[in-house]
Amino acid sequence: MQIRPIFATLRHHKAGTVLIALQIALTLAIVCNALFIIQQRVTRLAQPSGLDEANLLVVQNQWVGRPTAGEISSSMAADLDTLRRMPGVANVYASNSYPLSGSGIAYGIGHSPDKRKFTSTTAIYFLDQNALPTLGLKLIAGRNFNADEIREIGPRDKIAPSVIIVTSTLARRLFPDGSAVGKIAYVSDKPSIIVGVVERMRSSSVDSSFAQWVDASTLLPFRQLANTTQYIVRAQPGQLAAVAARIRSVLYAANRLRVISPKEGVRTFADVRALAYKSDRGMAILMASVSLVLLGVTGAGIVGLTSFWVGQRRKQIGVRRALGATRHDILSYFLTENLLIGVAGVVLGGLLAIGLNLWLMQQFEIGRLAPGYVLTGVAMLLLLGQAAVFAPALRASRVPPVEATRSV
Amino acid sequence: MLGYYIDLAIRSLKRSRGLTALMILIIGFGVAASMTSYSVFRAVSGDPIPWKSSKLFVPQIDIWGPKGHSDATSNNEPPDAFDYIDAVALMRDHRGRYQSAMYRVSPSIVPADAHMHPINVGGHAVYSEFFPMLDVPFKFGTGWGADGDARRASVAVISGKLNQKLFGGANSVGKTIDIDGKDYRVVGVLGDWNPKPVFYDVVNTGGFTSGQEDIFLPFTRAIDVGMPNDGNTNCSEIPKGSGFVGLQQSSCVWIAYMVQLDDKAAVSAYKEYLDGYFRDQKAAGRFSWPLNNRLRDLPAWLDAEHVVPSDTKISLMVALGLLIACLVNTAGLLLAKFLRRSGEIGVRRALGAPKAAIYLQFLIEAGVVGLSGGVLGLLLTWLGVLGVGLVLPKEISSLARVDLGLLALTLTVAVVATMLSGLYPTFRASRVQPALQLKTN
Numbered sequence: 078m079q080i081r082p083i084f085a086t087l088r089h090h091k092a093g094t095v096l097i098a099l100q101i102a103l104t105l106a107i108v109c110n111a112l113f114i115i116q117q118r119v120t121r122l123a124q125p126s127g128l129d130e131a132n133l134l135v136v137q138n139q140w141v142g143r144p145t146a147g148e149i150s151s152s153m154a155a156d157l158d159t160l161r162r163m164p165g166v167a168n169v170y171a172s173n174s175y176p177l178s179g180s181g182i183a184y185g186i187g188h189s190p191d192k193r194k195f196t197s198t199t200a201i202y203f204l205d206q207n208a209l210p211t212l213g214l215k216l217i218a219g220r221n222f223n224a225d226e227i228r229e230i231g232p233r234d235k236i237a238p239s240v241i242i243v244t245s246t247l248a249r250r251l252f253p254d255g256s257a258v259g260k261i262a263y264v265s266d267k268p269s270i271i272v273g274v275v276e277r278m279r280s281s282s283v284d285s286s287f288a289q290w291v292d293a294s295t296l297l298p299f300r301q302l303a304n305t306t307q308y309i310v311r312a313q314p315g316q317l318a319a320v321a322a323r324i325r326s327v328l329y330a331a332n333r334l335r336v337i338s339p340k341e342g343v344r345t346f347a348d349v350r351a352l353a354y355k356s357d358r359g360m361a362i363l364m365a366s367v368s369l370v371l372l373g374v375t376g377a378g379i380v381g382l383t384s385f386w387v388g389q390r391r392k393q394i395g396v397r398r399a400l401g402a403t404r405h406d407i408l409s410y411f412l413t414e415n416l417l418i419g420v421a422g423v424v425l426g427g428l429l430a431i432g433l434n435l436w437l438m439q440q441f442e443i444g445r446l447a448p449g450y451v452l453t454g455v456a457m458l459l460l461l462g463q464a465a466v467f468a469p470a471l472r473a474s475r476v477p478p479v480e481a482t483r484s485v
Numbered sequence: 486m487l488g489y490y491i492d493l494a495i496r497s498l499k500r501s502r503g504l505t506a507l508m509i510l511i512i513g514f515g516v517a518a519s520m521t522s523y524s525v526f527r528a529v530s531g532d533p534i535p536w537k538s539s540k541l542f543v544p545q546i547d548i549w550g551p552k553g554h555s556d557a558t559s560n561n562e563p564p565d566a567f568d569y570i571d572a573v574a575l576m577r578d579h580r581g582r583y584q585s586a587m588y589r590v591s592p593s594i595v596p597a598d599a600h601m602h603p604i605n606v607g608g609h610a611v612y613s614e615f616f617p618m619l620d621v622p623f624k625f626g627t628g629w630g631a632d633g634d635a636r637r638a639s640v641a642v643i644s645g646k647l648n649q650k651l652f653g654g655a656n657s658v659g660k661t662i663d664i665d666g667k668d669y670r671v672v673g674v675l676g677d678w679n680p681k682p683v684f685y686d687v688v689n690t691g692g693f694t695s696g697q698e699d700i701f702l703p704f705t706r707a708i709d710v711g712m713p714n715d716g717n718t719n720c721s722e723i724p725k726g727s728g729f730v731g732l733q734q735s736s737c738v739w740i741a742y743m744v745q746l747d748d749k750a751a752v753s754a755y756k757e758y759l760d761g762y763f764r765d766q767k768a769a770g771r772f773s774w775p776l777n778n779r780l781r782d783l784p785a786w787l788d789a790e791h792v793v794p795s796d797t798k799i800s801l802m803v804a805l806g807l808l809i810a811c812l813v814n815t816a817g818l819l820l821a822k823f824l825r826r827s828g829e830i831g832v833r834r835a836l837g838a839p840k841a842a843i844y845l846q847f848l849i850e851a852g853v854v855g856l857s858g859g860v861l862g863l864l865l866t867w868l869g870v871l872g873v874g875l876v877l878p879k880e881i882s883s884l885a886r887v888d889l890g891l892l893a894l895t896l897t898v899a900v901v902a903t904m905l906s907g908l909y910p911t912f913r914a915s916r917v918q919p920a921l922q923l924k925t926n
Contacts (some may be wrong), residue, residue, distance in 0.1 A: 092820055092822065092909065093820060095816035095819060096813055096814075096816055097817060097821065099813050100814050100817065103806065103809060103810040103813060104810055106806070107803060107806045107807065107810065110803075111803060114799070139591075139593055139605050140593075140662075140664075141593040141595055141603040141666070142593070142595065142665065142666035143665040143666045143667075143710075197789075210495060231728055232728070232729075233713070233727060233728045233729055233731060233732055234727045234728060235723065235724070235725075235727050235731070236727075265723065273822065304713070305591075311752060329602065329807065333602070333603075334595075334603065335603065336593050336602070336603050336604060336605040339603060355877075356794075356796055356877065356878050357879050358876070358878050359796075359876030359878070360796050360799075360800070360876070362875075362876045363800055363876050364803065365801075367518060367803050367804065367807055370514050370518065370807065371807055371810055371864070374511050374514065374515070374810065374811055374814055375810070375814065376505050377510075377511065377814075377819055378511070379812035379819060381504055381507055381818045381821060381822050382817045382818065382820075383819070384821075385821030385824075386821075387824060388825070389824075389825070416575060426605070433806075437799070437802075440795075440798070441795040441798070441799060442795065443799075462569045
């Protein structure tokens with residue numbers, strides 16, 4: 078295939094050539110960055126919470142009438158008892174927060190009581206010995222809390238836990254050289270002994286600003302006597318829907334002086350997850366649809382402009398055919414022409430993609446574009462170009478040699 | 486003449502239906518994508534109180550010093566909320582036209598009707614000047630007066646929605662409601678007021694919440710009864726005391742503050758006052774670091790707090806990129822379409838049509854394509870705004886609206902953008918040499 082005559086032709090159609098190349102470049106720049114954003118969001122969506130989510134549901138309970146700590150303590154104990162006896166319920170515990178809930182407490186944890194020298198930020202969960210079996214957390218070292226280690230605290234009381242359980246990520250961060258079990262860490266200004274390590278338990282926040290700490294959580298043996306409490310309930314297999322449907326009325330029947338919102342008061346963990354990641358999922362869908370529209374538009378544009386060129390050059394094609402060019406020659410002429418424009422486009426587009434990424438990095442919390450995305454985009458657009466040009470090129474190859482002799 | 490050109494344009498567009506349909510589709514999609522994301526962006530980035538935002542200010546005092554905000558991300562920015570001690574001191578000094586410290590509360594209300602379950606409401610504990618400062622509209626009654634703050638009065642302002650729920654929408658001023666087990670007298674019922682973002686307290690609400698502000702109580706009263714805050718609490722050290730009282734004595738920040746300053750002189754006077762306050766406290770031994778105060782007006786404050794979600798901005802950028810790509814594409818297709826008619830142009834030019842006439846004819850043709858694309862774009866934008874709830878969180882998607890302004894903008898963008906992308910093809914068409922065309926054909 079001779080490339081020189083193609084260049085000569087392209088010089089005659091500068092505007093069209095430049096427009097197609099520009100179109101390919103813009104598409105590449107946007108699609109690369111969109112793919113990158115999609116991949117980032119999908120990674121976040123796929124991050125495991127560490128929980129056995131399928132059988133979990135959460136009840137948000139608020140006490141009414143500002144009860145005292147003692148009253149909350151007995152009502153909460155009664156609730157836990159009621160729930161445990163409810164048919165279909167496998168286990169339950171009360172906590173201030175749970176993974177993906179979107180609100181909770183974070184502290185610094187480290188090797189010194191001075192809170193300004195902490196090793197890691199950590200999500201804080203107040204819970205009891207039933208939390209591990211309820212959530213299905215995997216204990217990889219040490220032991221669970223004992224019932225006699227659970228203390229009651231007020232909503233803003235100073236805490237000084239004597240024992241804590243940490244996640245494996247946090248354990249590694251605190252003690253990179255060996256087992257954390259039995260070691261001392263400071264989550265308050267008093268020392269706490271790490272008695273157990275669970276494999277994973279995500280933080281309550283899924284916000285990207287918390288990304289560094291998502292898996293560094295600490296479990297404290299407290300029952301918080303606050304006005305608002307989360308009951309985390311594990312249903313027996315297959316009973317989740319039945320428990321979710323009845324749990325609100327069961328609790329109200331036991332004690333009327335509470336608020337469990339009819340809308341968000343009872344949520345299965347699937348609901349929790351969907352809500353927590355709604356904007357990530359949405360962004361991924363949005364970027365994917367923009368990319369698809371863009372690729373479609375670009376492909377359609379190439380089809381349109383090439384068809385025009387084929388129409389314009391029928392006579393020249395006829396002459397070439399009359400002079401002995403095969404149909405295959407004509408076909409590969411147009412394919413090569415498109416490939417040349419495509420290569421120019423993707424070179425420019427690659428630069429644009431990197432530029433756009435640098436600008437996005439400056440403006441927003443977005444990482445550096447990996448070269449793989451640009452290469453994927455390049456391959457996608459070159460293939461798209463070839464596919465788009467194929468039909469018009471095939472039509473061109475069917476121009477009969479006799480066309481050369483027609484005057485109009 | 487114009488009518489003739491429009492007629493010509495429609496004839497020409499009908500001749501190559503495929504190409505025309507393609508251009509209309511491309512313009513429609515490009516415009517709809519950018520208009521849909523613009524409608525979301527417009528909803529979240531708009532000025533929530535345009536007539537007054539330049540007079541509302543948020544002060545910040547660096548009560549923590551460099552050690553308290555040492556992580557690299559904060560750029561030596563002082564804490565973005567107040568501790569109790571300083572918020573109350575600023576209220577006592579009362580140097581602005583209006584001002585209010587405020588914190589978010591989330592109490593429960595027990596309806597008088599024993600058949601109704603108790604309900605949970607969200608709201609704020611504020612000072613009396615909150616209402617005139619933010620031009621809060623009332624349906625019944627008013628806010629409480631300054632004496633209500635001083636007396637720690639058991640009064641409440643409730644939203645129209647809560648009034649509907651508790652009192653069936655009747656004038657409830659003077660009636661009593663049970664909030665967290667204590668009686669409060671209703672002094673005012675709000676009109677339709679649910680600003681988004683919740684600009685007076687973005688620190689504790691994040692700006693965009695799906696929640697409604699149902700209740701406003703005197704700050705002093707809420708502190709008195711120990712109604713805890715239901716927002717963020719940020720501490721640079723662990724509070725020494727326990728409970729809500731311990732929080733009030735600590736350097737933890739959890740209180741939002743806003744002040745109205747009517748002119749430049751008032752702003753600089755207030756700035757001086759804030760700096761003086763810091764210096765006095767420093768002299769008293771509380772701070773050991775240099776002065777690092779801020780006094781931002783509301784737009785600057787919302788910007789500094791990143792209230793507009795970055796996803797919204799990225800979506801808008803990407804959608805605009807899509808529109809530009811669509812326009813480049815349209816330019817290519819129009820070029821092909823116009824140059825295919827070189828013969829026709831040659832004849833017109835030879836018969837005496839000036840270049841200007843060619844320009845007009847082809848720009849009108851581009852305009853007709855743009856208008857048709859715009860009409861399709863209207864339909865797709867409408868669908869897009871309806872469907873935006875599928876991909877965006879409810880608190881944001883519910884704010885996006887289709888209104889006349891958006892519709893007009895969609896059409897204008899479609900027509901203007903298509904005519905712009907038709908400029909170069911038209912220029913090329915106008916330069917067609919009549920002699921050459923007539924000879925070869």
